[in-house]
Amino acid sequence: MANMELLLLVVIAINCLFGIIIILMIIRSNNNKGASREQIQSLLAQSSQLQMQQTHQVETNLVERFIKLEQATSKDLFVFKDNITKELNADFNRLNEQLERRLLAINEKVEQRLDKGFEKTSQTFQNVIERLGKIDEAQKKIDALSTNIISLQDILTDKKTRGTFGEVQLAHIFDTVFGANDQIYQLQYRLKNGTQTDLMLFAPDPLGSIAIDSKFPLENYRRLTDRTLSEVEAASVAKLFVSDVKKHIDAIADKYICPPETADQAIMFIPAEAIFAEIHAYHSNLIDYASKRNVWIASPTTLMALLSTLQVVLRNMERDKYAQVIREELERLGLEFARYKERWDKLSRSIDTVSKTVKEVHTTTNKITRRFDEISNAKFIEAAENNPDLLLNDRLSDSMVTEYNWDDDEDVEDDE
Secondary structure, three states, X not given: OHHHHHHHHHHHHHHHHHHHHHHHHHHHHHHHHOOOHHHHHHHHHHHHHHHHHHHHHHHHHHHHHHHHHHHXXXXXXXXXXXXXXXXXXXHHHHHHHHHHHHHHHHHHHHHHHHHHHHHHHXXXXXXXXXXXXHHHHHHHHHHHHHHHHHHHHHHHOOHHHHXXXXXXXXXXXXXXXXXXXXXXXXXXXXXXXXXXXEEEEEOOOOOOEEEEEEOOOOHHHHHHOOOOOOHHHHHHHHHHHHHHHHHHHHHHHHHHOOOOOOOOXXXXXXXXXXXXXXXXHHOHHHHHHHHHOOEEEEOHHXXXXXXXXXXXXXXXXXXXXXXXXXXHHHHHHHHXXXXXXXXXXXXXXXXXXXXXXXHHHHHHHHHHHXXXXXXXXXXXXXXXXXXXXXXXXXXXXXXXXXXXOHHHHHHHHHHO
């Protein structure tokens, strides 16, 4: 609006200036001619009226242009506003969608981390609970083991219960290796001399039946392990321990070595590894003495190794026995196969003879067929000779009239 007013003032000023210039030019012209004042005023009035018309025309044009400009500007502003509004709405929607996606992604990550955290926490609590349960179970087992140790100590204080403990352990070892198998071993086996051994092992020849008896020299061994004893007392206890072991060796050798019912050797089973180690480490004279009496000292570990070796030997013997049976069966099968081959050769020769006979029959059949054809052709020729019209209509070639030669057929048969 301010621009339009300024433009209007500029136009008015230009018209005034133009009128003044015209007036000055008229005055100068009248001065030269001696014009009167009335003429000048008339010219001024005309100029003023002309200026007012021009000014009014300019104002009208300016108003029209201003109206058009205002309309165009309003239209452009409306379009601009609409475009700006659409763009802002589109930008706002895109921004809103991006914010929603990012918020969802952040929410998912937070939920995943929270889930992982809760899962780890739950797993940790679960592990703690399981470990506490295992600790409780271990504590119960320790309590039970303590009770069993006390019970075992009570058992080992009596000779009879010690003997029973050794027999049970011996039976458990054999049951672990062989299972319940009376063909390999028997518990509480009674010999012909009336004695009864804890276990009789039926080993393969040349070993034979080996008696195994459990012995548990525990009392003097306990005294021997007492570190408070003096050297003299320790030596005296060691002699007593050696004496106890020799008594057991002698008892086994005298009672359970009875050839030929048993083998010429027996086994003394000591159910405690510590006593067995004591004998081998510090009392080698006992090993020599037992060897002279053909008694072998064994602990649970060494007896398990011995039985595992024996088990392999027994399996190999069974395998060899079945291998012999298989070999005999294969020999019988070889004889049957030889008969089969001989009979197959005969059948093959018979098949060749039948095949040759079939070929000969086929040759004879072909010759008979040819002969029938030649006889039929001969009857047709004879009929044609009796009917000349047939000869005129159907000319026969010389190749159709053939004379049968019996000698040629015999030659063909010989060739075939």
